Amino acid sequence: AQKVTQAQTEISVVEKEDVTLDCVYETRDTTYYLFWYKQPPSGELVFLIRRNSFDEQNEISGRYSWNFQKSTSSFNFTITASQVVDSAVYFCALSEAGTGRRALTFGSGTRLQVQP
Amino acid sequence: NAGVTQTPKFQVLKTGQSMTLQCAQDMNHEYMSWYRQDPGMGLRLIHYSVGAGITDQGEVPNGYNVSRSTTEDFPLRLLSAAPSQTSVYFCASRSGTGIYNEQFFGPGTRLTVL
Numbered sequence: 001a002q003k004v005t006q007a008q009t010e011i012s013v014v015e016k017e018d019v020t021l022d023c024v025y026e027t028r029d030t031t032y033y034l035f036w037y038k039q040p041p042s043g044e045l046v047f048l049i050r051r052n053s054f055d056e057q058n059e060i061s062g063r064y065s066w067n068f069q070k071s072t073s074s075f076n077f078t079i080t081a082s083q084v085v086d087s088a089v090y091f092c093a094l095s096e097a098g099t100g101r102r103a104l105t106f107g108s109g110t111r112l113q114v115q116p
Numbered sequence: 117n118a119g120v121t122q123t124p125k126f127q128v129l130k131t132g133q134s135m136t137l138q139c140a141q142d143m144n145h146e147y148m149s150w151y152r153q154d155p156g157m158g159l160r161l162i163h164y165s166v167g168a169g170i171t172d173q174g175e176v177p178n179g180y181n182v183s184r185s186t187t188e189d190f191p192l193r194l195l196s197a198a199p200s201q202t203s204v205y206f207c208a209s210r211s212g213t214g215i216y217n218e219q220f221f222g223p224g225t226r227l228t229v230l
Contacts, residue, residue: 004158006158009156035218035219043204043223043224043226044221044223044224045206045221047218047219050218091158091159093159103147103149103161103164103174103208103219104151104159104161104208104219105161106151106158106159106160107158108156108157108158109156109158
């Protein structure tokens, strides 16, 4: 069965520090998809990125970057020069192609607090 | 497009009461699902639907019923609310064309069962 582990429950940094959020996944499927979502204090879920299992290229979007490594089953998320507005709960999620249900398995989330 | 809408935003129930959480999407998406979010546990799948008339159970289906009579609507019913069902509920939808597609989430319903 699929599983997503976010071992860091809460991280606190000072503004402008870099921070990496870890995500480790388990799946038997060879075709799967990984996602990151942000949940700010207002409560909505904001889609950040998706990556399929055949694309191990790292991605950078502004201050955000993602490191996908199939060898270690990890999909880590780095925020460079963090800002107070980055304070949120971040979820990593997995979707397997083989199940057909197209739903997501979420990790338990990492709460990031960026102090001014 | 309104995207995925959920009503109500907040609800307080007494143990044993029943209610229906509404979810609608206007993107003609085949796939819809319900999740609950509890502190420290992320989001867990309750029920999902791959099209009108087709529903199935997720990880935590007990105490909830769903039906999908139209493509647009996917209501979640609590038959006899229990304090353990106090949670934030999210509805989501996604297009069925392409298994890579993004899920769109509604704004959530915060439910408290006393």
